[in-house]
Amino acid sequence: MRNWGEHFGLIDMRTRAGARARGDAEHIALTAEIAMPLLRYAELPPWQQATARAAAVALTLDAAVVAGTAAARLHRIDVPGTGQPAVDVLHVDGKRPGGRPLKSSGIRQRYAWLPDDGVLVKHGMRVTTIGRTLRDVCAFEGLVAGVIAIDSVRRRMPDVPLGRWHEELLVGPRFKGAAVVREALALSIHNSGSAAETRARLLLRGVAGIVTIVAQAEITDPKTGRRYYVDFLINGWLVLEIDGDVKYDGVTYGPVDEIIREERRREKNLHNMGKVVVRTNDPREAPAVVAGALARYGHMGPMGRR
Incomplete structure (x- = not known):
């Protein structure tokens, strides 16, 4: 996964150096804690702005994890749409997360079983793994979004057999949306050229x-x-x-x-x-x-x- 904090020039306003960006007209606050240069943000297309927001949230979470479409953007997985009104977050074992960052606008709490091995922590960001991200996109966003996401990953990883994705996406207890996941896997191909x-x-x-x-x-x-x-x-x-x-x-x-x-x-x-x-x-x-x-x-x- 790319170091999005470095890529976008994200600034942690909780640090002494980053505190200067708080309320600064030259920066935009993506969360209560993370900002980035306003001009840089304004130049980004909508889907990259959504990625920057997802990265900002992922950098501020202590127990929760960025999931769904937002996680897909961080993994550079194709998803439909140019933006997203909210960043989805999950908590390990389906607990209801709390804490100030999760009370911010632009964050949507999802409640589903998430094991420890479904979490990836990299470059300071907490995000669901690729397999779990695909499952959540199917379950949260529906069939079309799910197939687009799965096709994207299979195009990038053509040597991974379809059966392996079945095992990874359908692991664990029964969950809402499992039927959509199965149908999306059945409709997916490994050589789609684009979303x-x-x-x-x-x-x-x-x-x-x-x-x-x-x-x-x-x-x-x-x-x-x-x-x-x-x-x-x-x-x-x-x-x-x-x-x-x-x-x-x-x-x-x-x-x-x-x-x-x-x-x-x-x-x-x-x-x-x-x-x-x-x-x-x-x-x-x-x-x-x-x-x-x-x-x-x-x-x-x-x-x-x-």
């Missing part, structure tokens, strides 16, 4: 006409031997690409015009192999985009789609 792709994949389950869907599919050009990797290959001929906004920011992947030209070359080559390519930058639109393509081209054979 947006996971969300799209889940939404596509309800689209009529989909017989097969392969994530991160490899398509080889029989003439050149060149390999293309696509986000989704549906029914063996329909390619769905989920384009994140970062793809066209002009920085991360290079100039936008070059990206568009390469996309057109790629689509032409895929078309010559009998594939139809559709794309969207919003996973919520994926069902309508795919349903439209199936209705328009589904009756054609491979030759008719060339």
Whole structure:
């Protein structure tokens, strides 16, 4: 886990040196004890601000532990949404935590059984382990959030078998949300390209006409031997690409015009192999985009789609 206190420049106002930040216009208090430079905080995107708040809470806890979506952010696990209204905390053995930090606004107390081995203490922060974090995201936030989080970890740790995650996430006494955890594990894959792709994949389950869907599919050009990797290959001929906004920011992947030209070359080559390519930058639109393509081209054979 990253040293978030160092990364964000968090300041402990309980120390003599940090006390100067209390009430200082150049700093923002993330908790009653932890502050950070205001300009640095203002420059962060919302999900990073949420991570900074989670780290600040994790640095102030004595007995409780940051859990749920907040813990996922600290572990750099994908979760839906750009922010979080409150930082979830748990106490070992399900006790009701007390103390001044937990009475602060922006902290939500959760009550569930948590063993000692479900707690990680690193860089001064108290947070649930990766396995316990995944379980809590499923139980607290629901199926979609759970699959997004599990896909994220399985993408990062592809060598860990699914059975191992079953053992780790479902260990211990019966708990509320266990059925969601089981379903999320069953729906998860090890090679999802992003949180947006996971969300799209889940939404596509309800689209009529989909017989097969392969994530991160490899398509080889029989003439050149060149390999293309696509986000989704549906029914063996329909390619769905989920384009994140970062793809066209002009920085991360290079100039936008070059990206568009390469996309057109790629689509032409895929078309010559009998594939139809559709794309969207919003996973919520994926069902309508795919349903439209199936209705328009589904009756054609491979030759008719060339």
